[in-house]
Amino acid sequence: MLxxxxxxxxxxxxxxxxxxxxxxxxxxxxxxxxLVVDDNSPDGTTKIAEGLIPSYPGRLHILNRPKKQxxxxxxxxxxxxxxxxxxxxxxxxxxDFSHNPKYIPKMLFELSxxxxxxxxxxxxxxxxEGWSMLRNIVSKGGSxxxxxxxxxxxxxxxxxxxxxxxxxLEKIGLRNIISKGxxxxxxxxxxxxxxxxxxxxxxxxxxxxxxxxxxxxxxxFLEALINVWRIRNCVASDSGIDxxxxxxxxxxxxxITNLTIFFLCADIGGLPEIQxxxxxxxxxxxxxxxxxxxxxxxxxxxxxxxxxxKWFEFIAISLLGLGVNIFVMKTLLLYFSxxxxxxxxAVGIAAGMIVNFIMAKLFVFRRKI
Numbered sequence: 001m002l003x004x005x006x007x008x009x010x011x012x013x014x015x016x017x018x019x020x021x022x023x024x025x026x027x028x029x030x031x032x033x034x035l036v037v038d039d040n041s042p043d044g045t046t047k048i049a050e051g052l053i054p055s056y057p058g059r060l061h062i063l064n065r066p067k068k069q070x071x072x073x074x075x076x077x078x079x080x081x082x083x084x085x086x087x088x089x090x091x092x093x094x095x096d097f098s099h100n101p102k103y104i105p106k107m108l109f110e111l112s113x114x115x116x117x118x119x120x121x122x123x124x125x126x127x128x129e130g131w132s133m134l135r136n137i138v139s140k141g142g143s144x145x146x147x148x149x150x151x152x153x154x155x156x157x158x159x160x161x162x163x164x165x166x167x168x169l170e171k172i173g174l175r176n177i178i179s180k181g182x183x184x185x186x187x188x189x190x191x192x193x194x195x196x197x198x199x200x201x202x203x204x205x206x207x208x209x210x211x212x213x214x215x216x217x218x219x220x221f222l223e224a225l226i227n228v229w230r231i232r233n234c235v236a237s238d239s240g241i242d243x244x245x246x247x248x249x250x251x252x253x254x255x256i257t258n259l260t261i262f263f264l265c266a267d268i269g270g271l272p273e274i275q276x277x278x279x280x281x282x283x284x285x286x287x288x289x290x291x292x293x294x295x296x297x298x299x300x301x302x303x304x305x306x307x308x309x310k311w312f313e314f315i316a317i318s319l320l321g322l323g324v325n326i327f328v329m330k331t332l333l334l335y336f337s338x339x340x341x342x343x344x345x346a347v348g349i350a351a352g353m354i355v356n357f358i359m360a361k362l363f364v365f366r367r368k369i
Contacts (some may be wrong), residue, residue, distance in 0.1 A: 002088040002108060002165075004032040009074035013095040014043040015211035021052055021060065024101045029108070033087075035061045036095075037078045039068040071160075072177065072184035079174055083166065091163045092185075096209035099161040103204050107163045115168040115197035118154060118189065119161030125203030126156070142225060146186050149228045151240065152193050153367075155201055157186045164192075171195045178234055183227035187235075194235050194299070240361070246296035247357045253291065254284040282315075289314040289364075297365035310364055317359040325352030 006024060010017060017036065024034060034056075038046045046064055053060050063081055065074070075092060082090055089111055093099040099119060107117045120126050122143055128136055139158065146157045162185070172191040179187045193199060258280040265276045289311050293301060329348035338344055 001029055001031050002111060003086065004028065004089045004091060004108065004163075005078075005082045005085075005087040006032060006034045006091045006093060006104075007075060007078035007082065008034065008036050008093060008095050009071055009078070010036055010038045010041060010045045010049075010095045011068055012041045012043045012045060014041070014045045014048055016096050016209075017045050018048050018052065020095055020097060020101075021049065021056075023097075024104075025056055025059070027101045028104055033059045033061065035063055035078050035081060037063045037065065037074045039065050039074065070180050071182070072180050075184065076174055076177065079169055083169065087166060089163060089165055090169065093161050096211070098206055098209055100204065100207065103161070103202070104163075106202055110200045110202060111163050111165060113198075114200040115165050115171075116189070116192050116199045117163040118156055118199060118201045119159060119163075119204040120156035120201035121159060121204060121206045122155040123201050123203050126205065127203075128206045128208070130208030145225060146190075146228050150186075150190050150232055152190050154189050154193060154199060157189055158182070159206070160185050161204060161206075162188070168192055168195075168197045171197060176234075178230060179227055181223060181227075183223070183225075183231065186228060187231045190231060191235055243296055243299075243361065244357055247292060247360065248353060250288050250291045250296055251353060251356075254288040257287055258284040281318075285315050285318050286311065288318070292360065292365065297361065297367075300361070300365045300367035313364045314360065317356055317364060320359065321352035321356035323352075324355045325349055328352070 006028070008017075008020070013020075021034060021036075024032075036046075036049045038049070040046075046062060049060070049062055053062070063077060065077065079090060089108070091104065091107070103119055107119065110117045121128055122140060128139070131139075143155065143157045143159075146152070147154070150157075172188065172195050176191070177184065177187060189199070261280045261283060262273075262276055265271045265279070266273050290306065292314075293304075293306055293310075325345075325348040327348075328351040329344045332338065332344035332347060333341060336344075
């Protein structure tokens with residue numbers, strides 16, 4: 001059983017903290033401990049939490065901070081506190097019962113085979129309760145917008161109910177976090193995905209708070225949407241354009257290899273052209289597969305080793321690209337009066353390369369969460 005530390009940032013949560021802590025200790029394993037990170041709440045949140053410590057000796061901890069410093073700073077302080085102790089896993093959650101404790105056992109189970117588990121509102125079985133249509137649209141729009149900007153396949157990037165293995169927090173490098181507010185959750189997930197962590201989303205129902213006041217505001221939300229671009233620029237990850245340029249360069253190198261071998265074997269050595277063409281194709285495709293794996297799509301495949309199955313898949317899409325090349329070339333020559341046939345061939349090569357790239361990115365070098 002993983003030893004879990006639940007981290008709960010609080011500010012003016014006196015109406016919720018006692019009932020939440022009791023509900024948590026009722027459902028979590030005995031190995032689980034809770035750290036309340038309070039930003040000097042004027043409503044006495046800290047005193048209420050401290051009053052429960054004797055009821056849960058060694059399992060309830062309070063981290064008092066002198067003033068309100070924001071969500072990101074609270075979580076980073078909690079992680080720093082926990083990483084210096086022998087915990088295997090960490091859970092982020094709100095203090096207002098929006099994140100139901102009943103999901104924690106399921107999250108722990110999934111964490112045994114994944115690096116990160118996300119309580120997701122945006123997958124099948126997930127959702128929200130008590131929200132207006134506008135708030136729901138804004139929330140889903142924020143996740144979708146972040147998904148488009150970052151190219152990250154996680155459906156609920158903005159959610160705050162997330163469980164992390166200790167190793168995943170160490171892998172993403174908490175000292176590199178640039179977010180101060182709401183975008184913290186986006187950045188954490190994006191860095192984890194970019195670092196190659198295996199991520200599992202499980203469906204949750206997010207209930208609107210019944211007591212206390214929400215800390216979310218329009219300015220905080222808009223700031224997060226702007227920060228998504230800063231996050232994208234700060235976290236090293238090849239964009240689709242970067243990958244396409246590398247893919248094209250790799251294809252050019254493959255062409256040089258193909259022509260060089262053909263010249264040496266057919267022109268200099270006098271060997272049969274058809275058989276040599278097949279050999280040249282296989283050598284060039286193999287070279288392209290290796291370079292694309294190690295360079296063009298390195299951010300997708302990480303440290304995965306080369307495989308025979310993926311090599312065959314790459315050969316298949318290369319043949320598909322060749323077919324597109326020939327089809328486009330013949331179509332242009334049939335329906336258009338071009339001054340030079342090489343124009344049709346050039347357009348065919350470009351079309352074949354685009355198809356090759358798309359198929360390689362989606363299937364051969366597909367990035368999984």
